[in-house]
Amino acid sequence: MIGTQAPDHTRLERETCPGIPVIFLNDSTHSASAIHGPHNETSVLHRPAKLTIEGRNILDPVHLNPEQRMADLDRSTAAPFDVVVIGGGVVGAGTALDAASRGLSVALIEQRDWASGTSSRSSKLIHGGLRYLEQLDFRLVREALSEQTLLLDRLCPHLVRPVPFLIPLRHSVWERIYIGAGTALYDLLAGRRALPRHRHLSRRGMLKRFPGLRADRMVGGIQYWDAQVDDARHTLALVRTARAHGALTLSSVRVEDFLKSGSRVSGVSARCLETGRMLSIRASQVVNATGVWTDSVQSLAGRGRIHVRASKGIHLVVPRDRIHGDAGLILRTEKSVLFVIPWESHWIIGTTDTDWNLDLAHPAASQSDIDYLLERVNSVLASPLRHEDIEGVYAGLRPLLSGEDDATSQLSREHAVSQSVSGLITVAGGKYTTYRIMAKDVVDIVAHGLEQRVPESCTHETPLLGAPGFRAHWNRREELAERSGLHIVVIEHLLQRYGSCTQDLLDLIEDSPSLGEPIEGAPTYLAAEIHYAASHEGALHLDDILTRRTRISIETFDRGLTAARSTALLVAPILGWDQAAIEREIGHYDARVRAERESQEQPNDRTADAARMGAMDVRRLGLDGDGNNRSAKSSHGSEVVSLDERRKAE
Numbered sequence: 001m002i003g004t005q006a007p008d009h010t011r012l013e014r015e016t017c018p019g020i021p022v023i024f025l026n027d028s029t030h031s032a033s034a035i036h037g038p039h040n041e042t043s044v045l046h047r048p049a050k051l052t053i054e055g056r057n058i059l060d061p062v063h064l065n066p067e068q069r070m071a072d073l074d075r076s077t078a079a080p081f082d083v084v085v086i087g088g089g090v091v092g093a094g095t096a097l098d099a100a101s102r103g104l105s106v107a108l109i110e111q112r113d114w115a116s117g118t119s120s121r122s123s124k125l126i127h128g129g130l131r132y133l134e135q136l137d138f139r140l141v142r143e144a145l146s147e148q149t150l151l152l153d154r155l156c157p158h159l160v161r162p163v164p165f166l167i168p169l170r171h172s173v174w175e176r177i178y179i180g181a182g183t184a185l186y187d188l189l190a191g192r193r194a195l196p197r198h199r200h201l202s203r204r205g206m207l208k209r210f211p212g213l214r215a216d217r218m219v220g221g222i223q224y225w226d227a228q229v230d231d232a233r234h235t236l237a238l239v240r241t242a243r244a245h246g247a248l249t250l251s252s253v254r255v256e257d258f259l260k261s262g263s264r265v266s267g268v269s270a271r272c273l274e275t276g277r278m279l280s281i282r283a284s285q286v287v288n289a290t291g292v293w294t295d296s297v298q299s300l301a302g303r304g305r306i307h308v309r310a311s312k313g314i315h316l317v318v319p320r321d322r323i324h325g326d327a328g329l330i331l332r333t334e335k336s337v338l339f340v341i342p343w344e345s346h347w348i349i350g351t352t353d354t355d356w357n358l359d360l361a362h363p364a365a366s367q368s369d370i371d372y373l374l375e376r377v378n379s380v381l382a383s384p385l386r387h388e389d390i391e392g393v394y395a396g397l398r399p400l401l402s403g404e405d406d407a408t409s410q411l412s413r414e415h416a417v418s419q420s421v422s423g424l425i426t427v428a429g430g431k432y433t434t435y436r437i438m439a440k441d442v443v444d445i446v447a448h449g450l451e452q453r454v455p456e457s458c459t460h461e462t463p464l465l466g467a468p469g470f471r472a473h474w475n476r477r478e479e480l481a482e483r484s485g486l487h488i489v490v491i492e493h494l495l496q497r498y499g500s501c502t503q504d505l506l507d508l509i510e511d512s513p514s515l516g517e518p519i520e521g522a523p524t525y526l527a528a529e530i531h532y533a534a535s536h537e538g539a540l541h542l543d544d545i546l547t548r549r550t551r552i553s554i555e556t557f558d559r560g561l562t563a564a565r566s567t568a569l570l571v572a573p574i575l576g577w578d579q580a581a582i583e584r585e586i587g588h589y590d591a592r593v594r595a596e597r598e599s600q601e602q603p604n605d606r607t608a609d610a611a612r613m614g615a616m617d618v619r620r621l622g623l624d625g626d627g628n629n630r631s632a633k634s635s636h637g638s639e640v641v642s643l644d645e646r647r648k649a650e
């Protein structure tokens with residue numbers, strides 16, 4: 001169902017809950033305001049793409065594939081950029097889009113895959129954060145709720161969808177008053193939004209909505225609404241939209257040092273982890289948007305003012321039929337809250353909150369993390385979950401601000417922007433939901449350092465790739481199903497992942513009908529999606545496809561091992577893999593899954609980390625056979641010492 005009006009409450013509940021989400025749009029989604037004027041003279045990059053007709057992509061999808069990548073590597077060193085952004089998580093990608101859509105020339109550099117850090121490992125909620133109300137942080141909640149409305153209504157309605165949550169109550173009077181007041185305030189702070197308001201439920205009402213709850217553990221409950229997103233796909237959409245507005249984007253390129261003009265940062269020295277090539281990328285301003293890597297990157301330029309510490313949170317994924325319920329759950333824990341979130345034909349359960357000082361790229365979930373979540377969730381479930389019910393486990397690291405200098409940290413209390421060295425601006429903290437505000441704040445500071453007039457941010461009216469024309473496609477989904485021969489459920493699955501770019505996948509299937517078949521071992525995904533991941537979405541390794549373009553690695557009991565071979569064979573011609581490369585990719589993936597499984601049987605973080613480190617990173621060029629970093633020559637000829645080497649030396 002789609003509507004341009006505020007939804008009918010009962011219809012919304014009925015139609016959302018079985019996992020077929022409701023998507024709301026308003027007409028501004030379809031405005032052509034996403035297209036902006038030509039870039040300034042220093043831009044050496046893509047021009048904004050052509051307009052297309054009749055609700056199809058207003059922005060021509062910019063292909064991310066190996067050929068394009070090679071051309072981008074060449075272009076990256078050709079002329080200076082206005083701004084280079086380090087870090088391809090949601091904050092870096094959002095910053096690249098903000099800067100590009102203001103007309104600046106931008107390069108975005110990511111050391112691994114898009115969203116491979118925290119931005120693919122969150123709880124996937126686009127929310128105001130009900131619990132921040134207890135800290136009386138009303139401004140923050142209001143800001144996040146307003147971003148939620150913007151994302152749902154205008155920026156990416158194909159990716160963000162509403163979710164109802166139930167809060168079970170254990171005490172009938174004071175708790176109902178307390179939580180009821182909180183949810184009422186939450187609705188109030190959200191202002192006018194297309195989601196229903198909170199509702200009080202009796203015990204019977206709760207059981208009707210969620211029969212899998214233990215009746216003896218509650219006296220009733222409250223229902224309120226938030227939203228969810230596939231975080232990795234959303235970050236990828238930001239990257240591709242930034243490209244459509246002229247940004248150059250490079251994954252598998254690691255920044256290893258800063259270029260300097262006197263004491264001023266004037267660019268980055270980076271290494272392509274696929275080819276070993278060193279790149280000197282010049283820029284007027286550099287933005288450090290590296291999440292939990294903030295301090296290491298900052299230390300390359302001297303001491304910074306913002307410090308980030310990592311806090312680990314893990315999630316479990318279980319099949320939808322293991323818990324009998326129609327909505328999400330939010331439960332109180334000693335430290336925070338625990339979510340049980342509907343996720344298509346699965347549930348996501350999380351999360352934990354513990355300090356983490358070990359490997360930042362591959363945080364590991366231990367057996368005690370898993371036991372903790374099972375124990376908590378089982379305390380309210382009528383049929384307890386067992387270890388055998390777990391399909392997938394993932395761990396992420398929150399980039400939490402610590403010890404920033406209040407005088408220099410600006411803007412919202414949740415994130416900070418600081419310029420500690422001339423030419424280098426750091427942005428850190430915040431949460432997924434507020435990435436756009438963080439991006440706007442940091443580009444405002446970038447603009448001060450440029451010798452040109454820079455327009456105001458326009459990302460609030462810049463829909464992401466796949467959003468323009470989405471509504472028209474959704475309305476025509478039956479016709480699309482009939483024309484393509486695919487089931488309507490498959491068309492809906494595609495529309496909610498690719499929006500109006502679904503047409504690209506249907507074109508692929510028309511040219512090669514076998515791409516319309518499901519993937520062996522992961523039948524909710526089509527072969528066309530795997531093909532598209534490599535031909536349009538910048539996937540360079542098997543892991544990118546099974547973990548982030550799709551979620552096969554956490555949505556199947558064998559964690560994608562069966563799907564790995566057919567996936568590798570499908571993308572081999574696009575990615576130029578010979579038989580040895582195919583076996584190498586499968587071997588890597590297999591080793592990663594085994595190492596993760598072993599880590600999840602370890603009693604604590606240290607042993608879990610050691611087990612996880614048993615599998616090497618697939619992007620390990622620059623590491624010798626023993627996993628140690630090599631140093632390399634930059635294209636300027638100076639010796640560049642890798643970040644990890646510096647960290648070890650410190």
Ligand SMILES: Cc1cc2nc3c(=O)[nH]c(=O)nc-3n(C[C@H](O)[C@H](O)[C@H](O)COP(=O)(O)OP(=O)(O)OC[C@H]3O[C@@H](n4cnc5c(N)ncnc54)[C@H](O)[C@@H]3O)c2cc1C
Pocket residue numbers: 086087088089090091092109110111112113114115116117118119120121122123124125126127253254255256289290291292293297311312313314351395396397398399428429430431432433434643
């Ligand atoms: C368990 C958990 C649950 C969460 N749930 C939610 C939620 O439901 N809703 C919400 O709003 N927020 C949530 N968050 C917070 C949110 O996920 C993060 O705030 C956000 O993803 C951080 O994005 P980022 O871009 O700052 O960092 P990242 O996504 O980590 O991106 C930083 C990138 O920098 C790259 N990088 C580092 N060093 C270099 C280098 N030298 N060269 C090139 N690239 C480099 C990294 O590879 C990485 O990809 C959650 C976080 C966690 C951990």
